[in-house]
Amino acid sequence: MNGIMKSALRATALRGMLSSSRGTGNGGQPARALWNVCGRRQAVEIAPIVSSIKLHDFYGRRCYSKSHTKAEQELVDFLAEEIVAEKKAQKLKMIPTKLDDFTVSLNGAEVNLEKKDGTDTILIKFNVNHTVDSTDTEINPDSDDADIGEMKSKPTFVVDIVRGNQTLGFACSFNNERGASGTHPYNDIFGIDEITLYEGEHTDKVYSVSGEIIDGYLYDLLMNYLEEKGISNEFAEKLIDLSTCYEHTAYVSLLEGLSKFTSRK
Numbered sequence: 311m312n313g314i315m316k317s318a319l320r321a322t323a324l325r326g327m328l329s330s331s332r333g334t335g336n337g338g339q340p341a342r343a344l345w346n347v348c349g350r351r352q353a354v355e356i357a358p359i360v361s362s363i364k365l366h367d368f369y370g371r372r373c374y375s376k377s378h379t380k381a382e383q384e385l386v387d388f389l390a391e392e393i394v395a396e397k398k399a400q401k402l403k404m405i406p407t408k409l410d411d412f413t414v415s416l417n418g419a420e421v422n423l424e425k426k427d428g429t430d431t432i433l434i435k436f437n438v439n440h441t442v443d444s445t446d447t448e449i450n451p452d453s454d455d456a457d458i459g460e461m462k463s464k465p466t467f468v469v470d471i472v473r474g475n476q477t478l479g480f481a482c483s484f485n486n487e488r489g490a491s492g493t494h495p496y497n498d499i500f501g502i503d504e505i506t507l508y509e510g511e512h513t514d515k516v517y518s519v520s521g522e523i524i525d526g527y528l529y530d531l532l533m534n535y536l537e538e539k540g541i542s543n544e545f546a547e548k549l550i551d552l553s554t555c556y557e558h559t560a561y562v563s564l565l566e567g568l569s570k571f572t573s574r575k
Contacts, residue, residue, distance in 0.1 A: 382572045389569040396562050402555045409552055410545060421556060425540070429473060432539055434549075436467035438557040463553040466503070469541055479506045479518075480536065484550070500546045502532060 407414050412423035412434065423434040441463040464484040471478045481504035502521035506512070521529060536542075 386569060386573045389565055389572070393562065393565050393569065396558070396565065400555070400558060400562070402559075405556050405559060406552070409548055410540060412540070414552070416556065419560060421553065427539060430539075431472040433470040433472065434467055434541070435470075436465040436549075436553065438463055438465060438553055438560060441465040441553060442557060461554075462550055463557040464550055465553050467549065469536065469539075471539065475509050477508055477512070479508070479512070480504070480532075481506075481518075482541075484546070497543075498533060499543050502529065502536075505532065 405414070405416065409423060412425045412432075415422045415424070419437050419439045421436055421438065425432050442461050443464075466481065466483040469480040469482060480502050482500050483503050484500045485498065504518050504520055505524070506516055506518035508516040
């Protein structure tokens with residue numbers, strides 16, 4: 311008789327809690343009240359009425375909903391699909407360690423290229439942040455969809471030719487169109503924005519001159535000089551490909567980190 315009475319009292323207590331939650335008049339309250347029952351299940355012994363396996367599953371789902379907002383869950387779901395799509399679109403799974411004769415090293419968003427040329431050391435530096443312009447997409451003529459194009463990363467880059475304690479520096483950028491290099495209409499995909507020559511470390515005191523205002527013949531000679539050092543149009547095309555692949559890899563890593571951040575509580 312004691313066992314029957316205890317079971318009846320437990321059932322009465324559970325019905326009382328459920329009926330009190332329905333009396334609020336809010337259509338969303340029953341589920342919220344059930345979660346509260348679930349949260350207090352250690353204080354109220356209800357295991358003989360609801361099976362422990364079903365209660366465990368129900369408790370896990372409600373606790374997940376409590377710790378993650380709707381916006382977070384939608385973000386996690388979207389990122390899962392987006393990461394798969396972006397990885398599928400990646401052309402290179404591994405970033406090359408060499409680009410022509412240059413050794414490639416990576417440091418966050420920064421990319422450094424270095425090679426020896428006789429007594430000179432040639433350094434190329436660029437940063438992939440904010441280098442992809444959605445309005446500057448290259449259309450693939452072989453694509454069935456004329457609206458689909460590949461976004462390219464076209465960073466500004468610095469070329470330093472170091473000889474002893476002196477450095478001849480060129481700040482360069484890619485042209486929107488071939489030949490559109492400021493006041494120097496040559497058939498180049500990149501142009502010289504700034505030229506400087508200094509000893510030791512570069513500081514704000516070092517004089518620099520804009521590539522747009524120097525003599526046109528001098529500009530042409532300097533472009534030829536860069537080409538002899540290996541920075542040609544063909545090399546610049548490869549640099550765009552390298553920057554595009556690395557920027558895409560960094561973007562995928564950002565998505566994966568964002569997914570982990572929002573799914574972890």
